[in-house]
Amino acid sequence: MRDVMKHLIRSPQGAVGLFILVVAALMVCGGAHIAPYDPESISILARYKAPSAEHWFGTDQLGRDIFSRVMVGARATIVLSLLATLMSMVTGAVIGTASAYLGGKTDEAIMRTMDAVMSIPSLLFALLIVSTLGQSSFNAVLAITIAFVPGMVRIARSVSLAARQQDYVSAAIARGEATHYIILREMLPNIVAPIIVEATIRVAFAIMLFATLSFLGLGAQPPEPEWGLMVSEARAYFFNAPWMMLIPGVAIALVAIGFNLLGDGLRDALNPRSH
């Protein structure tokens, strides 16, 4: 673990990515405490104020402090996206590994079905689920999870297949090792790394998807300080108060960049041969 961190910090992508995400983590954990104002407190007098010493990011159309909203909104945007990716990763890894190990017709049937499910683009899938279950953050998370599972299954399966064909797995089979030992102790440690890399990059996509859903009114609902929702609400006031829209937009992009960079950095750091 410590070696991984060392290698991660050495690469420029890893370092920058890690930095951005540490900041994001701080926002998520301590957002509510750092926020100087209550994100939901309305103040008619303080509307449309530009960024200043009093309000670092300015205020919005209802006089709410944008800095506080961004801080608190971090939790909504990032944590929920992380959750969706995590759930899809675990589900995908289990199905994918099993499919690779079982092989034969079962494997083919599962993969063809996954391919079929993947032919519905993620956003549309999410739209479908949200339209059925109703518009809320929770349903958006569920939708994203389900939409990501086939992609994760693909990756998990291809990595498992590669691991399955290695000589050290053959050596274990030839020794007479039990199936569960082979999967857990021989294959899994070699599979986990690429899956984590893929999942990290997917979080970036999940964040963007979640924000998009909220933007379209299908995810988080007002007055939640979710970043995508904030951009949507701010469209009408761009002329008066451009910062209302730009700041949450940039925030989304920065966190997504952070996860993308971290994923690339992890890819090198987790590969023991590249040292």
Next chain:
Amino acid sequence: MTASYLFKRFMLVIYTLLVVSLLVFGITQLLPADAAVTLLGQNATPQALAAVRARLGLNDPAWLQYWHWLRGVLHGDFGVSMRNGLPVAPTIMAALGRSLLLAVCALLLMLVVAIPLGIWAAVRRGKLADMLVSVLSYVGISFPEFVTATLLLLLFADVWQILPATGYVPLTEDFRGGISHLILPSVTVAMILVAHVSRMVRSEMVDVLQTDYIRAAHLKGLSRRRILWRHALRNGLLPTITIVALDVGYLLGGIVVVEEIFAIPGIGRELIVAVQARDLPTIQAGVLILAATYSIVNFLADLAYVFLDKRISYA
């Protein structure tokens, strides 16, 4: 035996569409609310509700309802919109046409920019140009469409007033006007795709440029131009077909968002409106058609691959 491969591949498309139709229909059946109540309102009489249920076939078992719907679809009948009572098929198909125009514009724009960019970055690997492209890619794939769309819209339409803001003009009516309305939406969708595809193209080309046969070509004294254009490109660009085909999925998602922001009456817009109004038939039709489009695009890409890559023998 190419023929048998193509046959198998085509069967796969059919299977895919079947699964998609099941998913689309199945998910919308999870709707807790009663469709009849949605149509007639809370205060309808039980008899009226029962009549509507019978008419819509809501009392039939799920598989039968699915079967009826599927039969309709195969005949081109997607049912009647629950929002405005009009038949879904004509509206959707007209909307599809407009979306396809936007999609094709975005795709062409993306190809024209992303492929040269990727090749350039690969040839200048490790140098400033490559790092620049890399940074731009990272930024490009991290900005969601709605942010770039809104930004571009406000910059070009409101601040600088060069291009029209929203709306759509059919090309047949006014070609120049129509194009000017399509520029911003296409650029927005293309941006994210350019970032992604150029990265993939760069990666493929870098791999090709490091192969033994390219090294052998250098050592035969061939000019760099010939090596790049005659030897490298054909190997590097072949996988691009698959990459672009896969990205059409992002394209379709992006179109949905962009049509909403730029108020283009395409299939994406119809979908959003339908979702907000819980208009099931339209939602089912829209998602099914878009998934079918994606599936067919991938099939065509596989076909192209088979004909272009001589190494593949699908015995």
Next chain:
Amino acid sequence: MSDAVLAIENYSLDYLLPQSEPLQVLQDISLSVQRGEVVGLVGESGSGKTTLGWSVMRYMAANARERSGRILLAGEDLCQMSAPQLENLRGGKLGMIFQDPGASLNPTLTLGEQITEVLIRHRGLDARQALELGIQLLSHVELKNPAAMMKRYPHQVSGGEKQRVLIATAFACEPQCLIFDEPTTALDVISSAQILALFARLREETGVASLYISHDLALVSAVADRVCVLEKGHIVEQATARTLFLSPQHAYTQKLVAAVPDPAHRLTDATPVSAQPLLSLQNINIDYGRHGLLDRLLRRENGKTRAASDVSLTVHRGEIVGVVGESGSGKSSLAKALTGLVPFSGKVDFNGYNLSGRAEMDKDYRRRVQMIFQHPDASLNPRQRIGEIIARPLRLYGLPEGENEAQAVARLLEDVRLPASFARRFPHELSGGQKQRVAIARAFAHPPELVICDEITAALDVSVQATVIELLLELRRRYGTAYLFITHDLNLVRQIAHRVAVMYRGDLLEVLPGEAMAQHASHDYTKALLAAVHTPEKAITEHL
């Protein structure tokens, strides 16, 4: 020296490394090649021989720094030439023939185009003239139906044919000097003998000066007039092949010559082998691929490949049985079947156990029949430490009396002559030879009765190979283990095996006594194989 075609004078090259001292790859290299002469360059991995070849071609890595020296081609210093001048030379007066013909040809261009482009570039021909000349050149390298060959793609022709095309391309522009980078390594023995014969003929006709790079001392000795031995960037000895084998001067050369497998020099002692059969295979068939229901309905061709067909073989207690054959002969499939990795049909009798399928291979069988794989990087789990890797069989089969796990692991490491501290290392921290020894320690954790060695030294340098073989023989002396030694190296197997089975395309052709293979060979294929292989003995006598 003045009429040497290629002259390398005091040439030194470093690789600059990011966070340490520059790596001195080549140091003070001086050699020359006359017209019509072949100079061999022999070295193991890390010797710098390939780098020297690339340096002559002026194809340098980005972090390469030339410290001193000149490389003269017909009197002109290549190091001082500009890029356009070099481009003119390469492929024309100065050419290279590569190791892997499949990888050196562009898969999306026809063979014809890849020849004619060189003719157009260097001899100023137009397309039609180039095509005609190309066809002529292909027939000159003994390719049948050259006109059709021009239109083919690389994947449609065999390895030997591809190499002929590459040779034709290299000779097309009347080169003064050619660099050969292990051109027969990727080919089977018989094809490679034909290619070398072709090359000898062309060399006589054109008088080209050649630098032949290889790791195979016996082969180079048969091909080259003089041989330079390279160790870690230094030329330690330069002499004729005969002199090198008969009286090597430098310590490294002596070590190298001693390590080259020499069938005349038997390593296994002469004690007779027990007559008690240990493993007996009867009518073994191994098939790959499926012929499913759908395939049968559509009346498609049977897609199953028969990897091994009706193989019957017996291994006696403590015996070393060699299995030789080219790739595709089925020898590896045999190994996989015996360890339960692939299904087979037929009967296997192991010490009284009667097995007709892999489901019947229980833990006891697996304990007594172990396998060592070819690629040590792939057979050791990269995420497990060495200690854990060796401890696994102990945990599966039980610890030996009076020892705990740590002690057993330390002892096993010592047995294979590795320090006990290696137990805490990861595989990527060890060299290829060291990893293979760990694999051997793992196999002997619970001394087995039969060890199947599947090309275990193919990926190793020849000196490392010698130590691994020595280790295997010592372990046999200690534990009385039998070996099923699978290899393509005929010389090696004649040194150690009591009996040798020859396989070809899934059939077991014949089983011969190891020491007297040549005398007893009756099958044509075996005889052709024995004739084509290069031995030190041949190297000495051929140049008389």
